[in-house]
Amino acid sequence: MQPLPVRTHVLVVEDDRDLRDSLLEVLEEAGYSSTGAEDGLAALASLQADSRRPDLILLDLQMPRMDGPSFRAEQLKLPALADIPVVVVTANADAAQQGRLIGARAVLRKPVKLPQLLELIPQVVGAGSVGEGSE
Numbered sequence: 228m229q230p231l232p233v234r235t236h237v238l239v240v241e242d243d244r245d246l247r248d249s250l251l252e253v254l255e256e257a258g259y260s261s262t263g264a265e266d267g268l269a270a271l272a273s274l275q276a277d278s279r280r281p282d283l284i285l286l287d288l289q290m291p292r293m294d295g296p297s298f299r300a301e302q303l304k305l306p307a308l309a310d311i312p313v314v315v316v317t318a319n320a321d322a323a324q325q326g327r328l329i330g331a332r333a334v335l336r337k338p339v340k341l342p343q344l345l346e347l348i349p350q351v352v353g354a355g356s357v358g359e360g361s362e
Contacts, residue, residue, distance in 0.1 A: 238281040242290040267298030
């Protein structure tokens, strides 16, 4: 019997519970495995505790306790996690600049257009480097 293919795993770091749950549901329906975290601290704890390393992190910038830029700074300090690509998902007006500052592979503006998100994931995970996403 052939082993099942490993599904791409996405960590969604978003403080808005409804949006996080919606993104998780869409990702699962599209064939991805996914987990969620309500802020940067929860995401770091998840990354360090979970044996399954995500292939991609969808990261909000404005969150309580630990915001997106602070999370990204901590992620980059951890050699085992530093190379996980990040896609910023934000409503910030200066999203593209903030995404560049933290080394994000792409930026998606809220409200998230689901077809755009689903098209972007394989590009980021598969190619290793993607130009700036649409705003």
